[in-house]
Amino acid sequence: MTNPRLRIAVDMDGVLADVAEQFLRYHERDFGERKSLAEVAGVEELDAFPHSRKHVYEPGFFLTAPVIPHSQEVLKALHDRFDVFIVSAATEFPQSLPEKQVWLGQHFPFISWQQMVFCGSKTIIRADWMIDDHFKNLDHFSGDTILFSQPHNLLRENGRHRRVQGWTEVWDIFNS
Amino acid sequence: MTNPRLRIAVDMDGVLADVAEQFLRYHERDFGERKSLAEVAGVEELDAFPHSRKHVYEPGFFLTAPVIPHSQEVLKALHDRFDVFIVSAATEFPQSLPEKQVWLGQHFPFISWQQMVFCGSKTIIRADWMIDDHFKNLDHFSGDTILFSQPHNLLRENGRHRRVQGWTEVWDIFNS
Numbered sequence A, B: 001m002t003n004p005r006l007r008i009a010v011d012m013d014g015v016l017a018d019v020a021e022q023f024l025r026y027h028e029r030d031f032g033e034r035k036s037l038a039e040v041a042g043v044e045e046l047d048a049f050p051h052s053r054k055h056v057y058e059p060g061f062f063l064t065a066p067v068i069p070h071s072q073e074v075l076k077a078l079h080d081r082f083d084v085f086i087v088s089a090a091t092e093f094p095q096s097l098p099e100k101q102v103w104l105g106q107h108f109p110f111i112s113w114q115q116m117v118f119c120g121s122k123t124i125i126r127a128d129w130m131i132d133d134h135f136k137n138l139d140h141f142s143g144d145t146i147l148f149s150q151p152h153n154l155l156r157e158n159g160r161h162r163r164v165q166g167w168t169e170v171w172d173i174f175n176s
Helices: A019-031 A071-081 A096-107 A167-175 B019-031 B071-081 B096-107 B167-175
Strands: A007-010 A083-089 A116-119 A129-132 A144-148 A162-164 B007-010 B083-089 B116-119 B129-132 B144-148 B162-164
Touching: A007 A071, A071 A083, A071 A167, A096 A116, A096 B096, A144 A167, A162 A167, B071 B083, B071 B167, B096 B116, B144 B167, B162 B167
Parallel strands: A007 A083, A007 A129, A083 A116, A129 A144, A144 A162, B007 B083, B007 B129, B083 B116, B129 B144, B144 B162
Antiparallel strands: A116 B116
């Protein structure tokens, strides 16, 4: 009998989908200038961009989000060896749910509907690992945690999570 | 310091939303006759109704589902004492997600978006109790389980779950 495969809960926005870049683009579209990293570092996205709450309700915001570099090939490799679940705190924005599911199908076609979770609070998630860009999600998780660097979580640290700068570092962790 | 509140994961279809009745109505609409309980007892809904896969994709199928009797008042009482999460295996039918969220808001307005989970597999759910009408969901759950009687799960038993006939029995369990 083999051991059950480790289960990895992978966040979507800020880990697979580059919503930080999407916020920058929408802000530039509306205000004609691109914010610098210094302006948004350490600030929650909904606070850093004055129109953010309008943007996330615009049709297409989640559907056209860029893919975070190397997430596709590394997640595919993890998917082959582990039980991968995509866990997105998305019920705050209900209209985003179909867009998010279509986006996943386009960019991560190996992820089936069985592996998708759209929730509000991630305290209900049971897994061995969680990869997320929000302290609020990782802090309540009982397993191993990986903090995925994003502008909004820069300049902050609580010493409880292993921070990675990108997907190649995630790859290193699961191959070491 | 108080103990953390017990967390209850409550299924939606077949526990809050009367999709069995909805299938019967749609079948009657299409074929002019209502199936008897004997015809559907113990048969998975997607097998019991020849047009079921078409019906679940019809706009309005989930939005207009009747509410299961007493679910509103009992769930409100549980919500006041426990951490209630609504957990629906819904990502197989992506178009249902917004309808389900609207339906919850209409019939269970005390349930916030933070308490909603739409997933494919419920193996990822961490809670103390699970109320569900499907063996496949309860069998893999690590906490206490309540099997909510529905036509499709009649005539079947595996001795691992406490069966209830309706919400008044659920009320009794949490008040005993």
